[in-house]
Amino acid sequence: MQDIIRTRDLAKSYANGHPVFSGVAIDIRSDERVALIGSNGAGKSTLLKCLIGLLPSSTGEIATLGETFTATPTAAQLNRLRRQIGFVFQNHGLVSRQSVLTNVIQGKLGLPGSWRAWHHSTARRQWREEAMDVLSEVRLADKAASRADQLSGGQAQRVAIARALIRKPKLLIADEPAASLDPATGRDVMQIFSDLAHEHGITLVYTTHDMDHALNYSDRVIALKSGGVFFDQPTSTLTRDDLRHVFHS
């Protein structure tokens, strides 16, 4: 299987000099679903951002989606990376006064011809159809005409997943996608996320503090602790006890 993300000897310190992590070597392959875990401040978000070129790393090499760079990608590399990546964050980031359909079509922004994605009325018919297809996949086709601020937290997060999917990404990056949801809704969102990534052959990398979300929706878990990778293992080989060691000294 092809490597989607590969790092060697990756380190990151912020301007204050405190190293967040060092010596990070990971290989994430095509179609894998990877949970990135670690305590608060372990460096999960920092690592995610470095991997996709949104933050400069301090030393080491990164190859993401075939773009190899040290510290930061070039503007052209960043452009190519953005076109192939879908993002979902803890706060869904929908435009509250716009319809669900418009929000999903806006997932096309940044792709060629995307000025037409500002509103569903100017979008290509094909994009409106694609938006309805991805809304069906997250079971929200009946909410297409609703305003985004009329949705529950779980529904909003499902729309955010649809908005990421319409980009037809090779890589989906999700920073704590279920952190603000109640347990049942969080499981529902993670299941949809994990199933759709698998069905579409998209590599999924998500961060979580929830041991069940790490164990139930991934193929592999990478744990950060004490400034480096504590373990990197197939999920099938891990127990809750292994995960507990990540969160306790």
Ligand SMILES: Nc1ncnc2c1ncn2[C@@H]1O[C@H](COP(=O)(O)OP(=O)(O)OP(=O)(O)O)[C@@H](O)[C@H]1O
């Ligand atoms: N912009 C910044 N400038 C300086 N230090 C930062 C900055 N962003 C994060 N840090 C520090 O880097 C470390 C890692 O932060 P990061 O947010 O990556 O951790 P995390 O594992 O994602 O945490 P959480 O689970 O709380 O979201 C923390 O000590 C944090 O205070």
